Amino acid sequence: MKRNKLTIFSAILMLFCIQKIKVYAQRQDTGNSAIIISQNKQQIRLGIDAERLWHWHSAIKDELADLAVGDMKSDYVRTGINGAYEREKGVKNEAAYDQIIEVMTAMRKANPNIHFFASPRPIHEAYSKQEKIDLWQDRDNAPFSPFPMWIQEWKINGTKKSKDGKTMVPRLVKGDFHVDYWVQYYADYLNLMHKKGFDIEFMDVTNEQTIVKPEHTKYMYDNLPKKLNKGVKMPKLVAPSSFDIRQATNWLHSVDKSKGEDKAFTIAAGHNTKNIGVLTDFVKEAQALGKEAWNSELHSWTGTVLKDEIMNSSIFWEYMRAGFTGIDTWLFYGPLGGRDHTMINSNGKQINRSGKYEIFRQVVNNANRGNYVEITKPSEDVETAAFIKDNILSVWILNKSANALKSVKFEVPDRGKIDSKIEVIKWHSSLLASGENSVINTTSSTQFISDVNAESLYFFKLKLK
Numbered sequence: 001m002k003r004n005k006l007t008i009f010s011a012i013l014m015l016f017c018i019q020k021i022k023v024y025a026q027r028q029d030t031g032n033s034a035i036i037i038s039q040n041k042q043q044i045r046l047g048i049d050a051e052r053l054w055h056w057h058s059a060i061k062d063e064l065a066d067l068a069v070g071d072m073k074s075d076y077v078r079t080g081i082n083g084a085y086e087r088e089k090g091v092k093n094e095a096a097y098d099q100i101i102e103v104m105t106a107m108r109k110a111n112p113n114i115h116f117f118a119s120p121r122p123i124h125e126a127y128s129k130q131e132k133i134d135l136w137q138d139r140d141n142a143p144f145s146p147f148p149m150w151i152q153e154w155k156i157n158g159t160k161k162s163k164d165g166k167t168m169v170p171r172l173v174k175g176d177f178h179v180d181y182w183v184q185y186y187a188d189y190l191n192l193m194h195k196k197g198f199d200i201e202f203m204d205v206t207n208e209q210t211i212v213k214p215e216h217t218k219y220m221y222d223n224l225p226k227k228l229n230k231g232v233k234m235p236k237l238v239a240p241s242s243f244d245i246r247q248a249t250n251w252l253h254s255v256d257k258s259k260g261e262d263k264a265f266t267i268a269a270g271h272n273t274k275n276i277g278v279l280t281d282f283v284k285e286a287q288a289l290g291k292e293a294w295n296s297e298l299h300s301w302t303g304t305v306l307k308d309e310i311m312n313s314s315i316f317w318e319y320m321r322a323g324f325t326g327i328d329t330w331l332f333y334g335p336l337g338g339r340d341h342t343m344i345n346s347n348g349k350q351i352n353r354s355g356k357y358e359i360f361r362q363v364v365n366n367a368n369r370g371n372y373v374e375i376t377k378p379s380e381d382v383e384t385a386a387f388i389k390d391n392i393l394s395v396w397i398l399n400k401s402a403n404a405l406k407s408v409k410f411e412v413p414d415r416g417k418i419d420s421k422i423e424v425i426k427w428h429s430s431l432l433a434s435g436e437n438s439v440i441n442t443t444s445s446t447q448f449i450s451d452v453n454a455e456s457l458y459f460f461k462l463k464l465k
Helices: 002-032 058-070 094-110 129-136 179-195 214-223 245-253 279-288 306-311 314-322 355-367
Strands: 034-043 045-050 076-081 115-120 152-161 168-177 202-204 236-242 267-271 292-297 326-328 333-335 344-346 351-353 371-375 382-389 392-399 405-411 421-427 436-441 447-452 456-463
Touching (some): 034 382, 045 292, 045 355, 058 094, 058 351, 076 094, 076 202, 115 236, 129 168, 179 214, 214 236, 236 245, 236 292, 245 279, 306 355, 314 326, 314 392, 355 421, 355 456, 392 405, 436 447, 447 456
Parallel strands (some): 045 076, 076 115, 115 202, 267 292, 333 344
Antiparallel strands (some): 034 371, 152 168, 344 351, 371 382, 421 456
16 A cells, blocks of 8 residues: 555656656747747837827927927827817807817927827816716716717716715716717818818727717718818728727627628727727728728826836737737826826926837837738747838847746748847836847847847847848
8 A cells, every 4th residue: 555655656746847847848948949020911000199188288399299209200199079169069169179289280390291180089078077066966977978968968867876985976878869960070170170270180980989880980971071171181080999899899890881881981990998809809800891900099008117117018019919000009198207008208397208108119110100020929928029111120029927038039031131230129127218228149141049038028120131
């Protein structure tokens, strides 16, 4: 009996040792197996979000604009369609656009070729705190809608607990949606922007509001052009800009091609306010309709300290890998101390460039309007991405693990020769937000090798001969 126990114990011990050896070998292989950069995939457009302007400062507007679209060569700026312009039907207030026009003017000064992407700002932004209390008994009880109340009505259906749980407030539910008013509201916006000297390249038909269906988008596409003044450009419509990717995927799936609903919009977009849904499913649905796939509010790339900004960049690489063609940041401008999503932070005098900004700027300036490139991913602890624009091949690797990767080999076949000197920027929590610059040499005309530190992000800039 004792011998049997010893035999069983020996077998278990041997199995444990074998497993440990396997794990060690896998760790070593992760560092030594080649990462292959191969074929070109989707063309990409990268933009910044200026729909909310809580931290825009007129005194330094030129500096703020240059950081967004000058020093960083963004493709477009997302700006707000402000419900305060016609909060009550027939009562128009052009001053509601003064700040937005100032931003657009500064952006165009910094980059004359910048495109503007208009998106309806949530209507609760058009009311003061006291007005919200007077109308809905609690400032947090305002309805979430991108349209004024005369376009999308709301009615009371009982009561519910307030956000803080201390009182009872009216429960608001959606009422009538006046599609003809909605189209005229957008026409008035485009006509006003043209009068102010601006054309709109892209325009959201809604903003995280499920009341707008494919049939409504088709109605706008058919009826909006005839309401535009002479010379006003009809923008490319963006839909559905849903709260999450699953909602956006379902919306695309509901598009009825037999009624021509697929012809009504150019960009298929979703947000990831919550990370729900399968990214590749959304891209597949968009491609089936012949549409670009955008995330027009990239949430989850968060952090106010460099380590978090580095590690959370993972969400951006995931969207690129899934096949998205457009990415828009969320809440680009923030307070001097920073907030989770903000990239440029200021108090009106001093400006801080976040780690997120420095990383995104390198992607934008080296890859915007170029193509994503297929690249292998060696393990779940490692994110990789690659881009090609002109003769610059950008290679990115994020090591999320606590273990360094030794002698990682990168193979670049079928692209001719790469220059023998490769520029490198490394980001790690111990470094400045701008990262650490260095140069490495190639090991052959199609290959280079580099160590990759733990919890670090690397950008390799290759020049193709």
